[in-house]
Amino acid sequence: MSKQLELRLSGSGGQGLITAGIILAEAALLDHKNAIQTQSYGPEARGGASKAEVIISDKSIDFPKVTLPNMSLALTQIACDKYISDITEDGTIIVDDSIVLPAQLVAKNIYRLPIIKTAIQEVGKEIVANIVALGLIVRLTGIVTDESLEKAILSRIPKGTEDLNKLALKKGYELAEGLLS
Amino acid sequence: MSKQLELRLSGSGGQGLITAGIILAEAALLDHKNAIQTQSYGPEARGGASKAEVIISDKSIDFPKVTLPNMSLALTQIACDKYISDITEDGTIIVDDSIVLPAQLVAKNIYRLPIIKTAIQEVGKEIVANIVALGLIVRLTGIVTDESLEKAILSRIPKGTEDLNKLALKKGYELAEGLLS
Amino acid sequence: MARKVKFLQGNEACVEGALMAGMTFYSGYPITPSTEIAELSAEKLPKIGGKFIQMEDEIAGIAAAIGASLTGAKVMTATSGPGFSLKQENIGYAALTEIPLVIVNVQRGGPSTGLPTAPGQGDVMQAMWGTHGDHPVICLTPDSVKETFDLTIRAFNLAEKYRMPVILLTDEITGHMREKIEIPEQSEIEVYNRIKPNLGDNYQAYKVEAGDLVPKMADFGSGFRYHVTGLMHDETGFPSNSTANAGRLMDRLMDKIEANKDDIITYEEIETEDAEYLILAYGGTARTAKAAVKTLRAEGIKVGLFRPITLWPFPNERVNTLSEQVKDIIVAELNYGQLILEVERVVKSNCPVRFCGKANGEVLTPDELIRKFKEVL
Amino acid sequence: MARKVKFLQGNEACVEGALMAGMTFYSGYPITPSTEIAELSAEKLPKIGGKFIQMEDEIAGIAAAIGASLTGAKVMTATSGPGFSLKQENIGYAALTEIPLVIVNVQRGGPSTGLPTAPGQGDVMQAMWGTHGDHPVICLTPDSVKETFDLTIRAFNLAEKYRMPVILLTDEITGHMREKIEIPEQSEIEVYNRIKPNLGDNYQAYKVEAGDLVPKMADFGSGFRYHVTGLMHDETGFPSNSTANAGRLMDRLMDKIEANKDDIITYEEIETEDAEYLILAYGGTARTAKAAVKTLRAEGIKVGLFRPITLWPFPNERVNTLSEQVKDIIVAELNYGQLILEVERVVKSNCPVRFCGKANGEVLTPDELIRKFKEVL
Amino acid sequence: MAGSKEDLTIHINEAWCKGCGICIAFCPKKVLGFNENGKVMMLDRDNCIKCGMCQMRCPDFAIFLGGKE
Amino acid sequence: MAGSKEDLTIHINEAWCKGCGICIAFCPKKVLGFNENGKVMMLDRDNCIKCGMCQMRCPDFAIFLGGKE
Amino acid sequence: MNHPLVENYFRMDKFPHIWCPGCGHGIIMASIARAIEKLGLDKDKVCIVSGIGCSSRAPGYMDFNTLHTTHGRALAFATGVKLANPDLEVIVIAGDGDLSAIGGNHLIHSARRNINLTTICFNNNIYGMTGGQYSPTTPTNEKGTTAPYGNIDKPFDIAKLAIGAGATYSARTTAYHVPQMDKLIEAAIKHKGFSLVEAISICPTYYGRKNKKGSVVDMMTWLKDNFVDVKVAEKLPQEKKEGKFLMGEFINIIEPEYTDQYAKIIEHFNK
Amino acid sequence: MNHPLVENYFRMDKFPHIWCPGCGHGIIMASIARAIEKLGLDKDKVCIVSGIGCSSRAPGYMDFNTLHTTHGRALAFATGVKLANPDLEVIVIAGDGDLSAIGGNHLIHSARRNINLTTICFNNNIYGMTGGQYSPTTPTNEKGTTAPYGNIDKPFDIAKLAIGAGATYSARTTAYHVPQMDKLIEAAIKHKGFSLVEAISICPTYYGRKNKKGSVVDMMTWLKDNFVDVKVAEKLPQEKKEGKFLMGEFINIIEPEYTDQYAKIIEHFNK
Numbered sequence A, B: 001m002s003k004q005l006e007l008r009l010s011g012s013g014g015q016g017l018i019t020a021g022i023i024l025a026e027a028a029l030l031d032h033k034n035a036i037q038t039q040s041y042g043p044e045a046r047g048g049a050s051k052a053e054v055i056i057s058d059k060s061i062d063f064p065k066v067t068l069p070n071m072s073l074a075l076t077q078i079a080c081d082k083y084i085s086d087i088t089e090d091g092t093i094i095v096d097d098s099i100v101l102p103a104q105l106v107a108k109n110i111y112r113l114p115i116i117k118t119a120i121q122e123v124g125k126e127i128v129a130n131i132v133a134l135g136l137i138v139r140l141t142g143i144v145t146d147e148s149l150e151k152a153i154l155s156r157i158p159k160g161t162e163d164l165n166k167l168a169l170k171k172g173y174e175l176a177e178g179l180l181s
Numbered sequence C, D: 001m002a003r004k005v006k007f008l009q010g011n012e013a014c015v016e017g018a019l020m021a022g023m024t025f026y027s028g029y030p031i032t033p034s035t036e037i038a039e040l041s042a043e044k045l046p047k048i049g050g051k052f053i054q055m056e057d058e059i060a061g062i063a064a065a066i067g068a069s070l071t072g073a074k075v076m077t078a079t080s081g082p083g084f085s086l087k088q089e090n091i092g093y094a095a096l097t098e099i100p101l102v103i104v105n106v107q108r109g110g111p112s113t114g115l116p117t118a119p120g121q122g123d124v125m126q127a128m129w130g131t132h133g134d135h136p137v138i139c140l141t142p143d144s145v146k147e148t149f150d151l152t153i154r155a156f157n158l159a160e161k162y163r164m165p166v167i168l169l170t171d172e173i174t175g176h177m178r179e180k181i182e183i184p185e186q187s188e189i190e191v192y193n194r195i196k197p198n199l200g201d202n203y204q205a206y207k208v209e210a211g212d213l214v215p216k217m218a219d220f221g222s223g224f225r226y227h228v229t230g231l232m233h234d235e236t237g238f239p240s241n242s243t244a245n246a247g248r249l250m251d252r253l254m255d256k257i258e259a260n261k262d263d264i265i266t267y268e269e270i271e272t273e274d275a276e277y278l279i280l281a282y283g284g285t286a287r288t289a290k291a292a293v294k295t296l297r298a299e300g301i302k303v304g305l306f307r308p309i310t311l312w313p314f315p316n317e318r319v320n321t322l323s324e325q326v327k328d329i330i331v332a333e334l335n336y337g338q339l340i341l342e343v344e345r346v347v348k349s350n351c352p353v354r355f356c357g358k359a360n361g362e363v364l365t366p367d368e369l370i371r372k373f374k375e376v377l
Numbered sequence E, F: 001m002a003g004s005k006e007d008l009t010i011h012i013n014e015a016w017c018k019g020c021g022i023c024i025a026f027c028p029k030k031v032l033g034f035n036e037n038g039k040v041m042m043l044d045r046d047n048c049i050k051c052g053m054c055q056m057r058c059p060d061f062a063i064f065l066g067g068k069e
Numbered sequence G, H: 001m002n003h004p005l006v007e008n009y010f011r012m013d014k015f016p017h018i019w020c021p022g023c024g025h026g027i028i029m030a031s032i033a034r035a036i037e038k039l040g041l042d043k044d045k046v047c048i049v050s051g052i053g054c055s056s057r058a059p060g061y062m063d064f065n066t067l068h069t070t071h072g073r074a075l076a077f078a079t080g081v082k083l084a085n086p087d088l089e090v091i092v093i094a095g096d097g098d099l100s101a102i103g104g105n106h107l108i109h110s111a112r113r114n115i116n117l118t119t120i121c122f123n124n125n126i127y128g129m130t131g132g133q134y135s136p137t138t139p140t141n142e143k144g145t146t147a148p149y150g151n152i153d154k155p156f157d158i159a160k161l162a163i164g165a166g167a168t169y170s171a172r173t174t175a176y177h178v179p180q181m182d183k184l185i186e187a188a189i190k191h192k193g194f195s196l197v198e199a200i201s202i203c204p205t206y207y208g209r210k211n212k213k214g215s216v217v218d219m220m221t222w223l224k225d226n227f228v229d230v231k232v233a234e235k236l237p238q239e240k241k242e243g244k245f246l247m248g249e250f251i252n253i254i255e256p257e258y259t260d261q262y263a264k265i266i267e268h269f270n271k
Ligand SMILES: Cc1ncc(C[n+]2csc(CCOP(=O)(O)OP(=O)(O)O)c2C)c(N)n1
Pocket: D029, D030, D031, D032, D058, D082, D083, D086, D113, G052, G053, G054, G055, G056, G070, G071, G094, G095, G096, G097, G098, G099, G122, G124, G126, G127, G128, G129, G130, G135
């Protein structure tokens, strides 16, 4: 994927999607790409849906905001309802399988995947759903190298949770591989 | 005196010179002349010398401040030291006789008169020195009519002090008449 | 009955005007050289059943005034530079919430505490730009005691009509000088009162109904239970995060000025018809300019005076037209060049714009202005 | 040693820059979207022996900073619109008393509480005119995280050099976006420290000595017992009512800017050499403009970007020169037209000046700017 | 509003319930619990004494006593 | 500063005295009074007990105990 | 069926409100409405004023004359409302930051003037709205985002501060002790003169998380276990009071009220 | 010969000062200098901070590091000075308006933080500088230019307000009781933590004239007759205390001081 990635990650406040966005951007930096991350703020971010956005590009990034994402992920219904319909025609939508998608949604790829379930059942902690999501996105887009992603993850997570996160990442990769194969 | 009167009254805070300025201006209004009064403000006005300035004119008065008075009266030494030397060449200076005048003072008329003494000794109240001064100024300049001046005085002074003030006014007139005769 | 002739300070005339305009509430904090406005309000308001309160600071002074305005009172607060700076946040609040209010700033000398008892005109740009964010502004400035009276009334009327804070920007010169003023009869005075909704109407607190300039304004306590907020809000008055809505609201607020300049803008011109030179001055400094113009005309020089009475919105169009007529414009003000910036902008390359001012606490004298004028001639 | 590469928010980069510039004291009051600056300062300052204090409000925030600066500390306070309004009085105090200080305003949307989490650029004029009275102003505005770092350092340096408050005017866009930044080594960074007098000198606190730009500044407690006042003062620092003295002081203060524009003013130009059209934009909106220029250039349109980095004093001369070269200037900003007023003034009749902006809490997109650009073409 | 306790029963507005668990924890009769969506539910209506403490302490106005209808 | 009371005497700085009369009124020995200019003056130096109250209460630093010289 | 209190005293279409799950603010807001209901006040004559903060969002939900002002200034605006129209029952809602940090001056002056305003402080010991900075009521040693190493400030005792300033009614209650809260708020509204009820709230999102206070229920339990009514405390042995916080009415006295006194001046001229 | 105190602790060339004849402010200013002399403080390490007002002109006369700030903000500036350089002995001079009207918030927060600042309030119960408007300490029923019919406000008890806010040292004295004033100011400076001395001053020019309080001497006599030391008052029968005002030390306790606590955080990182 040579084109600029304009990614939106949305969900509820506690799901670590902002961290996920930062990790992905930092991985891009490790790959000598350019990256910008932005996010939603304020009470709105607290109660309802919060979002983080990341632009990754080989070229320098002037305009820092995602106007229309070409990839959008939602982990909660509220986030999905609010944010998912903004997408480029050739874009990719990824939602957790707990979510009911709106009727008329136009995108090139639409995936409903057990991201949270994977985190809970296969990794053992719901909190790492964000890392599962990252694995999934990176495997689908190839936007950063696996090494950089892992390095970026390890530098942001609490000490002692390395294995947990590595496992989550692996499960994320696998989720994507299931789609691609 | 057809020319515009630009009068400065200076002294210490409690001597009622601001009131005197207002009375004179109000007398001018009664005579259908124009008048503007200004004064000094602030801590400077409190401790040391305070001043009131009045412009009286047959014509409309645009610029409201006295730049160089053509008549200047001082009742205290401090006020005299600070303010008296600003005077037009053909101007008139009047100071209380308790004051020592500076050496080189250029003015057409320079009068040192017992204003305060007159108030104390001939009227019986130092507080009416301002009215004595008014009588003096008006008799010297003819800038307002006697009727208007008296009316203006009576409308500004506390009830019950009418006679006192009328006497002070008379004594002021007399001081001037002494000079003119 | 004859009109009453009085000999008043500008500050006193301001209170007389406010009372005639219907002021029933004053809250503020004393500061030289505006204090007489508070003092006279304290004396007069209770006599007519109105209220005066000295608050703990200037911020509270304007806040209480805004609160009172919401109950239907016509309100005023007065201050000078340092207090005007403190009031800025809530000026923006009143602008966004569209609450009528008159704010008097009797300008003194200098930034910070500066020269508290000296005149200055250094808050001209602040009157327009002092609070954060874009907002509509009306600012009037008188050059005499009588005009202080008139413009105070006008400030109240504009505040009520356009539902916004109106700034009366005077200065120590006009505020403290005593001059003759004929006080008109109440019946001679045009008083504008805010339009209130009728009970039973489907009231939307921030909706402009057809034919209205601004949303109708209900008194708190009169049976309309609506919401007022300094957040961006929609026509119902409740907060809204919609950018479309925010844009609409802001456009409407700014448009109150843009679309009504003809109603809001006033100015005085003296001998401009055949003028080859123009002096532009306002407030106390206009008095200097008037004297200078007389002297210069007496010398045969074709000079005129343009005096903006409405400072904001600035009379752009008229100044532009004049700049096509004259050879030179000289702007006189007691600062380091504030309104001149607006003049320069408006005049473009039409003619040179020159500056005559100072900010040392003195007034500008006619002689100084004439000297400067002749220099540039 | 390699420079550290970090991925930071603009607000974080501001603190990193401040620390490298020598900040040892921060006092403020939290407000969105500036709060991260306080939070990171609270975390980092004690580690280097510096002090952080959260004051009771924004007024106290800037007051404490000024007090600390007098002891020799390099100080900063950060806020957003409502807090910036509250700080205005003391900004004037710091300007008149010549106390170095960096004030960050991360601009948000709207007047009053407005749209607290949305971007805006509505405080541009306020940065210049927010406090009462004339006073010198320096205001810088970055368009990237790295530049936020650089300009924070520059703000400290200018504050120390010219002994005055310096405003770093950022916005929610640059404040909250995360971007790559290479942090230089301390040794690579030029740090300017205020000049202090020597004990034994005949110190006059407000006298500029031959060869100096500003009066030397003694730390409180270092053996010089001098007086600092917000009243007009003479060279000794004591209050003076002399108008001659006030004029001299004010002239000197204003001249710090006037006489040193070349040192203070910086700007960026992109493809202006052969430009037939010019976009003028700053802060976060310059990012939009950069993207738009690229797109337009790709279409073969000869458009350039002028980005003032120093907003105040405004780069008048360069803009004037450019206005003689281009056919049209379009000013892009997130407000109802603020800096454009200065551009219009400077451009005079040289070429049309057009506006592209909004103030609804959204950023301006490259598409919007391009569309507007093409409309006026 | 309904009259005596007899006529009252607990109503739940699931749409407003944010699942904080306050009502559940402090119900003197422990008759409330979470449903599968993490919202409050009545487990044992019969043992509810209609003391109203759940209503009083619910920050979200999501549980209240009302007429039986 | 001078040592024992012996060596001390009241000094008056007429230029600074504003004639408020505080020192005069509260001098325990009533040894102070006004002069013809309305400024303070020492009436009875011998009876001054050098208590210093005049100095302490003078708002203008115009009266003080100092060496006899 | 709808919640009767909401139906009668709130703007139902604004619900659910923006507060976080378990935020104590909703509990206090409900209590205010119940007190108004109990007192049978005319909704059209009630005015609710707030500043800025999470707590200050309350007026937007309450179906009265509502005024959401600038940060810290609620009491100053309210003073204007009340003095201009003393017929209005004016209730001020303010966060601990709003009331005691930036708004501290207006608090002490309102108390001093004894103007008939009822102030309910939603005290969650933190700046909620801006994301968890320490406030003037954050206990010493606790953390906030701007006190990463623990707060070194001594917290205000707001109820005591108001008394020091001259308040004629001052009380404290908590989001756990709702029946008491109802009574105190009712008494405060009824009180002629300035009244303050400091209602201890909880902010699980910032204060709780940052200071490891456990779940919402843990935080409520802490309130339950650590506050004692002054009247009860009087009778408790010292060891039982150790470390406990007092709640209940601290002062309730009658003194001349500001708008009454002003009315007398006006009357004087009407005679 | 020169006044020794002036010679050593004042800027002699600035005298005579601007205060009116009989203004109490000069008496208090002298007392501060004597306390500094008594304590033998290094003049270079003393910093005097004031706001705006007649009283606030004092620093200009005093030969230390002196800072004349904006109206009401002295304590906020002083907090910055002290925190940045705790070696400085920082003394704040503030009028009743400056300290308790516009500056009230900084007063209560400085007290709360227990930062080692000494505040001397020159309380003349009026705004002197601006010409006699009533202040937050003007007694009820007394007049000011903005209270032409008598003040309806209840005045602050500033010393009590500071205690309510958490001050660890609070005292009151008067311009008549100079020996006591000297002692209290000395104790306040020595006190480690926030200290307040409310020094009752007199303003014959505005307060006195407006309220027919007679001559300067009459006003001083009133102070003499109407203030009783707390310790003395304890022993007095009720009828002797009736209508009297208390002076003396109201509180004097030791609690952790702000700059000390901050130093501990820094130390923690230096280890
Ligand atoms: C003048 C100003 N300063 C700062 C802010 C930012 N701000 C908004 S709410 C708030 C504090 C909120 O805390 P609190 O009052 O305790 O209410 P809570 O959110 O905790 O209920 C702050 C600092 C503002 N809006 N305006």
